[in-house]
Amino acid sequence: MQQAEEEVAASSKDEADRADEADASAGGDALPSATPELGELVARARRAQQAWGATALPERIEALFSLKRRLLERAREIGDLLHEECGKPVEEAVLSEVLPNADLVDYWCNHVEELLEGSAVDLDPLSYPGKSGRISKEARGLVALITPWNFPIAIPLRTLVPALLAGNAVIFKPSEVTPRSGALVASLFAGLVPEGVLTLVEGGREAGAALVRAGVDLVSFTGSVATGRKVAVAGAEQLIPVSLELGGKDAAIVLADARLDRTANGIVWGAFTNAGQNCAAIERVYVVEAIEKELIPRIVAATKALRPGIDTARITTEAQRDIVLGHLRAALEGGAELLAGGEPDDPTSLDFPPTVVRLTDEDTPLMCDETFGPILPIVVVKDEAEAVSRANASRFGLTTSIWTRKIRRGRELARQLRSGVVTINNHAFTAALPAAPWTGIGETGYGVTNSPHCLSALTRVRFVLEDRNRGARELWWYPYTPALRTVAFSMAEVRGGARFFGRIAAFFRLLGALPKRLFGG
Numbered sequence: 001m002q003q004a005e006e007e008v009a010a011s012s013k014d015e016a017d018r019a020d021e022a023d024a025s026a027g028g029d030a031l032p033s034a035t036p037e038l039g040e041l042v043a044r045a046r047r048a049q050q051a052w053g054a055t056a057l058p059e060r061i062e063a064l065f066s067l068k069r070r071l072l073e074r075a076r077e078i079g080d081l082l083h084e085e086c087g088k089p090v091e092e093a094v095l096s097e098v099l100p101n102a103d104l105v106d107y108w109c110n111h112v113e114e115l116l117e118g119s120a121v122d123l124d125p126l127s128y129p130g131k132s133g134r135i136s137k138e139a140r141g142l143v144a145l146i147t148p149w150n151f152p153i154a155i156p157l158r159t160l161v162p163a164l165l166a167g168n169a170v171i172f173k174p175s176e177v178t179p180r181s182g183a184l185v186a187s188l189f190a191g192l193v194p195e196g197v198l199t200l201v202e203g204g205r206e207a208g209a210a211l212v213r214a215g216v217d218l219v220s221f222t223g224s225v226a227t228g229r230k231v232a233v234a235g236a237e238q239l240i241p242v243s244l245e246l247g248g249k250d251a252a253i254v255l256a257d258a259r260l261d262r263t264a265n266g267i268v269w270g271a272f273t274n275a276g277q278n279c280a281a282i283e284r285v286y287v288v289e290a291i292e293k294e295l296i297p298r299i300v301a302a303t304k305a306l307r308p309g310i311d312t313a314r315i316t317t318e319a320q321r322d323i324v325l326g327h328l329r330a331a332l333e334g335g336a337e338l339l340a341g342g343e344p345d346d347p348t349s350l351d352f353p354p355t356v357v358r359l360t361d362e363d364t365p366l367m368c369d370e371t372f373g374p375i376l377p378i379v380v381v382k383d384e385a386e387a388v389s390r391a392n393a394s395r396f397g398l399t400t401s402i403w404t405r406k407i408r409r410g411r412e413l414a415r416q417l418r419s420g421v422v423t424i425n426n427h428a429f430t431a432a433l434p435a436a437p438w439t440g441i442g443e444t445g446y447g448v449t450n451s452p453h454c455l456s457a458l459t460r461v462r463f464v465l466e467d468r469n470r471g472a473r474e475l476w477w478y479p480y481t482p483a484l485r486t487v488a489f490s491m492a493e494v495r496g497g498a499r500f501f502g503r504i505a506a507f508f509r510l511l512g513a514l515p516k517r518l519f520g521g
Helices: 005-009 015-022 036-054 057-065 067-073 075-086 090-097 099-115 154-165 179-188 205-212 225-238 260-276 289-304 318-333 384-392 407-414 452-458 482-497 500-518
Strands: 119-121 131-139 142-146 169-173 198-200 218-222 242-245 250-254 282-288 337-340 355-359 375-381 399-403 421-424 459-467
Touching: 036 131, 036 142, 036 169, 036 198, 057 067, 057 099, 057 154, 067 075, 067 099, 067 179, 075 090, 075 179, 090 099, 090 260, 099 154, 099 452, 142 154, 142 205, 154 169, 154 179, 154 218, 154 452, 169 179, 169 205, 179 198, 205 218, 205 225, 218 225, 218 452, 225 242, 250 260, 250 384, 260 282, 260 289, 260 375, 260 399, 282 289, 282 384, 289 337, 289 355, 289 375, 318 355, 318 375, 375 384, 399 407, 407 421, 452 459, 482 500
Parallel strands: 142 169, 142 218, 169 198, 218 242, 250 282, 250 399, 282 375, 355 375, 399 421
Antiparallel strands: 119 131, 131 459, 337 355
16 A cells, blocks of 8 residues: 555645646556557457456466566566665565565465355245355456555555456556556566456556546556545446555554564664655654653664665655655744754755654644655653544554553554554564555555455455246245235244244244145135
């Protein structure tokens, strides 16, 4: 659910306008409208999907099984590309976008048969004689996948792998900020799936907007709230489902009994990995006052120890840098205390120092809107109750972390949090767990990636009933007769519509009326 590049422009009061200007997930210039070319791609993809969906599931699994090897063999290439195109440290790129997706392929190839297995429906043989029913999970059809620049390998693979295994075809539009990464993702599937099953569409805002309205069966979108609303409207107008994974404003809650060194190190990583360009980055820390003097200096020291260009990523786009600068300046003007970092010496630089500030006033964009950058705001609170209340006050609800030695207390507080994911003594990394759902509430959206739960969007259920009853008519068919009326009311009473003796009387009425009804009455 990491955020798209248009997300960077969607965090202030003119969110919608600025999101339109910088939007690269749903929308430039390769396919400026619903062009004939896009129509042809959709038609070809639909034909390919029919054949692919009819392919036996074990064959689809076999086709994608070598994806893991391809991904791992190109680890160095991917690491170098992400360093060049996104500004990530190579180690961070491989650890976050290569290795977890190797596990992803393993998970889906090993479990998808079980997860797509059909199930029987229990039918009462007296009420429905000779009948049996079964539920199956069928491919949704044609999926439009629109993904951002911040994790341009990992995010699309989390949908592509289960979508293709389930029998769908996918039209994939990556961000134009990271076109080479998008092309690399598509190349991983070359020769594994038939032509047309996975189609790469490049371009910006207009290409994405055209794709959303191109006649697909599902739109899976990761990006800004502003654009997500537009995608949701387009889906509603077409009566097609939409999976939205939007922004976050994740909080870390630190209790008085937290392990100080681990907590400081974990919070610093959670805030600054990928230069904070992660919708699950820690963007708010609530520290109980009992340990503020012990914990905050540790956080500051760990932040200052980060090595520029080695431990830290650069901000990927100029538009994102401007949002981060704006949030920092507004907070400092409002009285925030700068504890580490600050503005880069060169205001045009994308190398933004990891920055820690302490605030007392949360009425600032730095605490309310998604910053998507390397700034860590800290607020000291009286107790855990206040921390939970403040964490829940956000309009976002992606992940929240609780730092405490008392795991049971952490579980209790987790139930109080308005958050799709809660971690105790860790943060953010669970998006790398293929069996664990990644989802949120509020303005974070309502999509799910990873886990069997994502199949609810990628598949549609079908119920097939088989009837082996050889009778001339069913009990409830025409003609409607007095005998049928007696049967209907007697069944209602027998099933609980009357008291004990009334049910007994109704049972005998039913025995008398049923033969008459079944044999023509």
